[in-house]
Amino acid sequence: MDESGKDPRVYMAAERTFLAWIRTGLALMGFGFVVARFGLFLRALSVVAQPVPQTTHFSVWVGTALVLIGVAVNVLAALHHVRLVRDLNRGVASFDRPSALAISVALVLAAVGIAMAVYLAFVR
Secondary structure, three states, rough: OHHHHHOOOHHHHHHHHHHHHHHHHHHHHHHHHHHHHHHHHHHHHHHOOOOOOOOOOHHHHHHHHHHHHHHHHHHHHHHHHHHHHHHHHHHOOOOOOOOOHHHHHHHHHHHHHHHHHHHHHHHO
16 A cells, blocks of 8 residues: 555545444434334323234334344444554555445345334234
């Protein structure tokens, strides 16, 4: 790597990427909390509404899973950022592969979305 590795803009770009991953993790944790508490909303609604919706613990499990995924994203983002900055300082950073973290998060969230869609479509 040439002197562009010592360019402060490269470090700032790495910092912005890290902060974007932190925001993603926080959003996942917040959404997980909302999903987990949706069961409480349904129970409160069943007190007022005549047809009582069947509540299960599915929302609690999915919400908890999303919170844990958010925590994992934040931890993995921190580890990746530390490794990237260390590699930039040594001049050996390589940007020739896709982000494994981004692909993993996308696939896990797609699986969670499919599970929620199946649940909403088939569980009454």
